Amino acid sequence: MNFTPLVRLIFAKYMKSSLEWIANSEQVQRTQLAMMIKAAKSTFWGEKYDFASIKTYEDFAARVPMSPYEDIRPLVTRMINGERDILWPGRIRNYAQSSGTSDGKSKYIPITPDSFRLCHYRGAYYPVAFYLNQHPDSRAFSGKGFILGGSFANELSLPKDVVVGDLSANLIDRIHPFINMLRVPSKEVALIEDWSKKLPALVDASINQNITNISGVPSWFLTVLKEVIKKAGASTIHDVWPDLEVFFHGGISFDPYREQYKAITDPSKMRYLETYNASEGFFAAQNDINDRAMMLILDAGVFYEFIPLNEIDSPTPTLLPLWKVEPGKVYAMVITSCNGLWRYPLGDTVKIESVNPVKITIAGRTKHYINAFGEELMVHNANAAITKACQQLGCSILNYTAAPVYAGDRSRGRHEWLIEWSHQPENIEEFANLLDELLQQENSDYQAKRFKDIFLDRLSVVTAQSGLFNRWLASTGKLGGQRKVPRLCNDRRFIDPMLKLNNN
Numbered sequence: 001m002n003f004t005p006l007v008r009l010i011f012a013k014y015m016k017s018s019l020e021w022i023a024n025s026e027q028v029q030r031t032q033l034a035m036m037i038k039a040a041k042s043t044f045w046g047e048k049y050d051f052a053s054i055k056t057y058e059d060f061a062a063r064v065p066m067s068p069y070e071d072i073r074p075l076v077t078r079m080i081n082g083e084r085d086i087l088w089p090g091r092i093r094n095y096a097q098s099s100g101t102s103d104g105k106s107k108y109i110p111i112t113p114d115s116f117r118l119c120h121y122r123g124a125y126y127p128v129a130f131y132l133n134q135h136p137d138s139r140a141f142s143g144k145g146f147i148l149g150g151s152f153a154n155e156l157s158l159p160k161d162v163v164v165g166d167l168s169a170n171l172i173d174r175i176h177p178f179i180n181m182l183r184v185p186s187k188e189v190a191l192i193e194d195w196s197k198k199l200p201a202l203v204d205a206s207i208n209q210n211i212t213n214i215s216g217v218p219s220w221f222l223t224v225l226k227e228v229i230k231k232a233g234a235s236t237i238h239d240v241w242p243d244l245e246v247f248f249h250g251g252i253s254f255d256p257y258r259e260q261y262k263a264i265t266d267p268s269k270m271r272y273l274e275t276y277n278a279s280e281g282f283f284a285a286q287n288d289i290n291d292r293a294m295m296l297i298l299d300a301g302v303f304y305e306f307i308p309l310n311e312i313d314s315p316t317p318t319l320l321p322l323w324k325v326e327p328g329k330v331y332a333m334v335i336t337s338c339n340g341l342w343r344y345p346l347g348d349t350v351k352i353e354s355v356n357p358v359k360i361t362i363a364g365r366t367k368h369y370i371n372a373f374g375e376e377l378m379v380h381n382a383n384a385a386i387t388k389a390c391q392q393l394g395c396s397i398l399n400y401t402a403a404p405v406y407a408g409d410r411s412r413g414r415h416e417w418l419i420e421w422s423h424q425p426e427n428i429e430e431f432a433n434l435l436d437e438l439l440q441q442e443n444s445d446y447q448a449k450r451f452k453d454i455f456l457d458r459l460s461v462v463t464a465q466s467g468l469f470n471r472w473l474a475s476t477g478k479l480g481g482q483r484k485v486p487r488l489c490n491d492r493r494f495i496d497p498m499l500k501l502n503n504n
Contacts, residue, residue, distance in 0.1 A: 002142035003182070007132070014129035018287065021298045022357045026323040033057055033303040036338055039114070043085045044075070045342060057321060066319065066334060066343045069107050076108055079340075080162055087340030088112045094174075096167040096279035097153050109279045111170055115339035118301035120171055123282020126297050127248055127275050130287040135271070140213045143243050145183045146206050147172065148216030148224060151193040165191075167279045168216075184209050195474075203227045211241040217251035217484075218261075219399065225264055238266040250275040252484055253362065253379070255387040260396050260422055276362065280346060281337050284360055293353035293361050296322070301338035306331035309349065312366050319343070325352045330363045330378075349378070368488045372404035373413050373456055375446040377439065379487045385438035392434060395425040399469040399485050403495040405460070414457040418498055420464035432461040465502055472498050 021028055037060065041051035049064050069076075075086050076095075084091045087110065094111040111120070132138055150166025152173075158164060163173070172190050180187070185205035192198035207228050214221060225237050232240045247261070247270065254274060261270070276284035276294055281302050284294035296304065304322045309330045311317035319334055330351045336342050349363040364379030371377070382402065390396050400419045417435070425431040436458045440447035449455040469485050475497075486494050 002139055004132070004139050004141040007128075007141045011125060011129040011132055014125050015133050017299055018126065018129070018295065018297075018357075021295075025298055025356075025358060026321075028298045029303055029322050030057055032299060032301065033060060033336060036301070036303065036336060039338070040088055040340070043087060043089055043340075045087050045340070061319065061321075064343055066317075066345060067341075068345050072341075072344075076110065079110060080108060080158060082159060087342070088114070088338070092340070093162055094170050095162065095164045096170060097164050098279040107279075108164060109167075109341075110339045111167070112339045115281065115301060115337065116171075116174060118338050119281045120167070120277075123277065123285075123297050123300045124275075126282075126287075126295075126300075127273055127285035130285055130295075131246060131248075131271075131273050131289075134287075134289050138245065139243065140245055141182060143210035143212035143241075146185075146209075146211045146214045146216075147183050147190070148202070148214070148221050149190050151191050151198075167277075184211070195470075199224065199227060203231055207232055207240060209241075210243055212243045213246045213248065214244065215248040218247075218249050218254050218257045219252060219485075221247070221249070222257060222260060222264075222398075229264060236264050236266055238269055245269060246271045246273060248273050248275055250277050253383040255383050256390070256397055256400070258387070259390060263396075276360075278346065278348075280335060280339065280341060280344065283333075283335075287359075291359075293359035296358045296360060298322075298358075303336040305334040305336075305343065306350075306352075307334060307345070312349075322358055325355060325358070327352050327355050332366050351380070364488070365486075367490075368486050370402065370404055370415060370488050370490055372406065372490055373449050375443065375449045375456070377415070377443055377446050377488065381439060381442040381446070382487055385435055385442050388438050389431060389435045393425045393431055394423075395421060395431065396423045398422045399464070401469075401485055401487060401489070401495055401498065402459075403489045403492045412453065412455065412457045415459040416495065417459055417461045418464050418468075418495055418502070419461055420466065420469055424463065428461055428463065432459060435459065435461070462499065462502070464498070468498065468502050472501055475501070 037051045037054050040046040054060050054063065072087065079086045079092050080095065082091065092110045092112050095108040096111055098107040098109055149168030149172050152163065152165030152169050163170065169191055172187060185202055189201045189205050192201060202224055228240055229237055234240050238244060249272060254272065271289055273289060274286045274292065274294055282297060282300060283302060284296045286292065287295040305319040306325050307317045307319060312332050325331060330349055332349050333346045335344055335346060347366050349366055350360040351363045353359045353361055362380065369376065369378050386397065386400065398420045400417060402415050402417045405414050405416045440450055489495065
């Protein structure tokens with residue numbers, strides 16, 4: 001049965017809301033902040049900063065400090081141990097386990113009942129509304145959606161009534177029963193922790209279904225789709241699922257995987273829509289299939305602030321509200337949200353593509369860059385260059401990471417790239433030369449440091465054994481649908497263990 005006409009009517013109100021942002025973005029954001037301040041005024045945090053007397057954003061900005069996770073970890077620990085009304089009203093039992101911080105420990109991001117309702121689920125409605133609005137011919141709900149998620153953590157030291165795991169596991173566990181009728185796999189399969197058991201279970205759960213839409217991280221879904229094609233004895237995924245029409249993707253850049261998806265799909269049928277869904281909230285979604293920039297979602301329990309790129313490392317950076325950002329500039333994003341995070345730096349950098357409406361692209365991570373020699377190479381530079389290099393040489397990658405190699409007595413510094421190929425170029429040195437040239441085109445600082453090899457040597461490329469990045473993720477306890485390989489690092493703490501594994 002085709003539920004798409006009914007779903008289209010349900011989601012029409014979200015399109016109407018998004019149109020209201022364009023004319024009233026400042027007021028919408030001020031309203032969201034006021035709602036959260038009022039809700040939390042009697043919490044420990046609200047009393048500490050006298051939320052009851054805060055009347056405006058300007059009051060809030062003058063009184064409440066920026067609070068990275070390291071600063072609030074003790075409070076989150078108190079929440080996990082059962083204390084109520086700390087960062088947000090009530091007892092919080094769900095937490096999204098996120099990547100480690102500078103102190104090397106995992107983060108446990110609170111997922112409050114309000115953030116489930118107002119942010120994560122509400123936010124997820126917008127990309128569906130945007131897609132249906134763009135495509136009146138869609139039959140996306142004539143079959144089932146395949147949602148690829150993570151699992152819960154086996155945290156024996158936590159209280160029994162506390163649930164910790166990937167954000168996606170928390171969301172799947174609490175998903176509405178009606179939505180469960182329209183998706184695969186079952187909750188039991190979706191939450192399998194052991195990826196070696198989960199992958200064949202995912203294939204078995206989906207291969208005989210009429211899959212019309214898929215949602216997940218591009219790198220992990222690529223593995224699943226290839227296994228489905230292999231088991232079915234097919235050439236493309238559309239031979240298995242002829243009605244598949246859209247991939248709602250997020251988590252990592254899609255660009256390095258775009259050509260590989262073209263190779264396993266029927267490009268005339270397949271559409272792609274990017275989302276920005278983090279452990280801390282659902283922030284943005286592509287509202288135009290022909291424009292890769294994503295529209296910030298302004299009415300889903302999140303208030304946004306932005307730090308100019310040149311102030312990221314400042315102890316007292318400027319924080320700008322959404323209505324003061326400038327198009328074309330890169331900022332670090334800071335959020336206040338209904339999961340009890342107050343002026344919390346996400347660690348992501350975004351480029352403001354437009355301000356009316358506010359649309360962004362992901363520039364990278366504040367800590368995932370290379371600036372060992374003054375080159376300021378960002379993840380979006382690396383993704384763009386490696387995508388172009390693969391296109392020009394007819395090769396494709398599964399994963400990569402890069403780090404600096406420091407100068408020795410008889411050598412200059414350089415960047416070292418570790419790449420796992422899905423289709424290797426004929427000549428690795430030719431690829432390295434081209435990638436180096438394209439990085440110079442993408443980043444003028446890198447170009448300046450490479451000028452006549454005075455400061456930096458040409459980068460080097462090491463080929464990774466098949467499955468290396470998955471083995472490394474497994475060795476860190478982070479193998480799964482939501483876990484990501486760090487693309488760039490300003491030191492060698494990631495690449496050296498990978499190289500050791502590769503040599504073994």
